[in-house]
Amino acid sequence: MKNFKCYLLFCLLLSFAAASNAQSIIWTEVEPGIWKGIIGKPEEFDLLKTAGVQPYEAGLLQMPKAGFPLLQQEIIGRVQDGKTYLRFPLEKKEQLFGFGLNFQGVFQRGKVLTLHVDNYAGKDNGRTHAPTPFYVSSNGYGVFINSARYINVYAGTAVRRDSKIPPDLKDRNLDKTWNSHPYSDGVEMLVPAAGAEIYVFAGPTALDAVRRYNLLNGGGCLPPRWGLGFTQRMQRLTDAQGVKDEAKAFEEKGYPLDFIGLEPGWQSKSYPCTFEWDASRFPDPKGLVQEMMKMSIRLNLWTNPYVSPQAPVYKDVLPYSGSHTVWNGIVPDISMPEARKIFFGELEKGKIDIGISGYKMDEVDGGDNYLWPDVAVFPSGHAAEQMRQTYGLMMQRYTAEIYHNRNQRTFGLVRASNGGGSSFPYVIYNDYYDHRDFITALVNSGFAGVLWTPEVRSSKTGEEWLRRFQSNVFSPMAMINAWASGTKPWSFPEVAEQVKAMANLRMQMMPYWYGEFAKYHFQGIPPFRAMYLEDGFGNAEAKTEKKQLNLEENPYEEAITKEVKDQYMAGEYLLVAPMFAGETSRKVILPKGKWYDFYTGKYAGDGEVISVTPGLDKIPVYVKDGGIIPMMPVMLHAPKAKQKVDIEIRYYGNKPGAYFLYDDDGETYDYEKGSYTFRKITVQKVNGKLKGSITPAPNGKPDNVGKVSFKAMTDF
Known part of the structure; x- marks a missing residue:
């Protein structure tokens, strides 16, 4: 009996010791419905500072008022051994979403993850292109950990001894309901740093929490109109004449095309890169860009950031590079202003300044057997782990800034992103090629604050080609990536006309897509x-x-x-x-x-x-009842700035409908200065007739809408 009492006393002391290690989290409401919590000493180099974005205040002020969505005393944290332990309460019927760009599952409760930027290798384990440390609850709130570290997540898997609602004790031998994964009432995380910055987003709905997260990060990106058209990426060794021939073929065959992507062969050498035009394949880059622009087609350039010893900028950027190479190329420490000036200056010189519309930034995600290891050292003093988590963010930020400074919108591709990247005009892609998983990634992208394209590259049959193309049309970027195969939209003749019809539908729907991306920017609502x-x-x-x-x-x-x-x-x-x-x-x-x-x-x-x-x-x-889908005529290219376009308002169902048609110049950042309009469309059925209206554009505001017609898609 004496021994048993000693044992109980020992357990109580252990529990008291564990509780006493818990540290208070200081909470401050930093935006309407958004609270920041501080525990320990958070690192200066974090995701939000790296992204460098500012909250979109006007959008946040339009959100509904809400109180702190959890009991603050139930959010527990402690700093121990240079690491921060966090625990958030979890109700029995609560479901979790998010934790980055996942490809195989939407429900995240019960997952054990390590949030780690990497190329996706076929398993949802946290290693992915955008391991955003943000999760959303079916109870209508969100949580974001602002750390540029590899974060371990136990999303309702670990059971504490002192749990308020412990799982039922069951005998595996006799009870058929025994489960190897008993109920857990907490989300626990381990941040390998001596402090953390935590954000909690109120709802009241899960979508509201997602909106607040995106608006905290500057609002979602608003691409140029041409970015929502169709893009064809060329075979990797295509030359200037091949580009011209491709553009002419699209036009002659009547397939829409807005920008062409040049793959590694535009450079004199790649893997590692020289960042200079190959003179044999592209003897006159400026002339080519100008010729394409006359055809209303823009050019986008592939690159990775690893600098060849044969690159003109190699010696200049060498002092500002990491200790390890990637494919024998040095890794610029672009967290340093000195490295950025040299590296991004090279991306601008002779490329952006001659009219290149944007970049496809490859290989910034991962692959432990070729990317820099975690033992690498960078001259900024930032850990290799932190650089891995943020390199894609920085590539997006600093190229986007070049275009922003020119008052010229861009839209490109990138292999990695993270928390803070919602406003960057880039779409994630990868080398994984499972159609079903591509759609799951599109579903999850809205929880990760990123855009994702289920790109089309190749297919075994015409049926597969068309099915992939159909879903690609209903995504952020309608793209064929023919860098290896050289495929064209008409590569499968048996479905060529159906593919053309889908491409034309993409163009017809541009007013709708553009309006939905405007909501992403101004209201934080993910378009997909x-x-x-x-x-x-x-x-x-x-x-x-x-x-x-x-x-x-x-x-x-x-x-x-x-x-x-x-x-x-x-x-x-x-x-x-x-x-x-x-x-x-x-x-x-x-x-x-x-x-x-x-x-x-x-x-x-x-x-x-x-x-x-x-x-x-x-x-x-x-289409939901009362739905309004603004459509434009079939066009081979996106409308230019100040080009008037007729709009057909398609109306579905019987419920009175309303829609706000967004309009700006489609190419510049003048919308940030107020040069845009939301024109309200209303439609209803009155006495057996369709009645529709659209408010006029205010004086001095953009007005690119031509004739407006209304069409009832549902019979009276």
């Missing part, structure tokens, strides 16, 4: 996002026990409890449900409220699971 952020989409409760479902009575009940990762919202009104090669039909889960077929306007359903057989020519798309 998970169904779980849509009103009326059931619930996302974590499964806590097996439940007998009566599927005869309600098949929708089963559908909403499963992870939905193959359909998504595109803008305010559209639900997109891609088809994959080999499929002739699929199920689509419609949120509550009436939905209509995008192509025909026919009623599709209301809060139910439907089975659809769209045929090869169409990707299933649905």
Whole structure:
């Protein structure tokens, strides 16, 4: 008995010691509905400072007022052994989303992750192109850890001895409900630094939390109009004549094209890079750029940041480079102003200053067997780990600044991003090529504060080519990446006309896409996002026990409890449900409220699971009741600044509808100075007739709208 009392006393002392190690977190409301917490001594070099963005105050002030969404005393932290331990409360039925750009799952509860910038290798373990340390709860709040370190996450997996709601004790031998993963009531994180800066975002909805996160980071990016057109990336050793021939072929065959991407062969040497034009393939770069611009086609250049000993800037940037090389190229320490001046000056000289529209920035993500190791040393004193977590951010920031200083918008590609990067005009891509996982990544991109393209590169059949192309059209960047294969939109003749129809649809929908990206910037609403952020989409409760479902009575009940990762919202009104090669039909889960077929306007359903057989020519798309989709005529190129374009307002359903049509010059940053308009469109059915209106553009504001017509897609 005496020994047992000693044991209890020992346990109590241990518990007291553990509790006494907990340190207070100092909370301050820094923006409406956003609180910053400080524990220990956070590092100066963090994600938000590296990104260098400022909160978009006007957007944040429009958000609903909200109180702190959690009990502050239940957020626990301590600094020990030079590391920061954090714990956030988690309710029993709460589901978690986010933790970066994941490719295979949307539900993150129950995951153990290490948030680490890397090329995606086929497993959702935290090593990905954008391991944003931001998660969102189905209870309507978000949490962001502003650290440029590899963060270990236990997303409802670890069970504390002193848990308020401990899991039930079960006997594995006799109890069939025994589970090797018992219920956990906390999200725990380990930050390898002696302090951390924490942000908590209020809702009241999960979408509101996402919006606040994006607005804290400056608001989402607003691409130029031409960035939302179609892009073709050339085979890697294409020359100037090949570029001209490609542009002419697109025009002659009637396929839209807004920018062409040049791959490694534009440089005299690559892997490592010289950053100079190859004189044999491109003897007159400026002349080529000018000739393409006359055809309304821009050029985008591939590069990676690793400097060849044969590069003109090698000796200048050498003192400002890391201790290790990548493919025998030095790694500029672009966290240093001296290195940035040399390196980004080279990207501007003879490239941006002759009219190059943007960059594709490759190989800034990872691959431990070729990127710099964590033992590398950089002259700035920043750890190799911190450089790994932020290099993609810095490449985006400092190239975007060049264009911003020229009052010229850009839109490009990058292999890595992180927290703080929402406003950068770049889309993430990779070398992984699973169509289904590409769609899951598109679903998750809205939780990670990034854009993602399910690019098209190659296919085994015409069917696969068309299916990939269809979903690519309903994404941030409609692109064929033919750097290796040299494929064209018409490479599969049996589906060439259907591919052209989809490319034309992309162009027709440009007013809608442009308006949705404007909402991303001004309101923080991701243009492509998970169904779980849509009103009326059931619930996302974590499964806590097996439940007998009566599927005869309600098949929708089963559908909403499963992870939905193959359909998504595109803008305010559209639900997109891609088809994959080999499929002739699929199920689509419609949120509550009436939905209509995008192509025909026919009623599709209301809060139910439907089975659809769209045929090869169409990707299933649905419009919510009262939906308004502004369309323009088919054009081979995006409208230029001050070019008037006729608009057809397509209206679906019977509910009165409203939409704010965004307009600016489409090319500059003058919108930041107020040179833009949101013109309200209203449509309703009155006495069997369609009645529509659009407010006029204010005097002195952009007005690129020509004739406006209204079309009821749904029968009266």
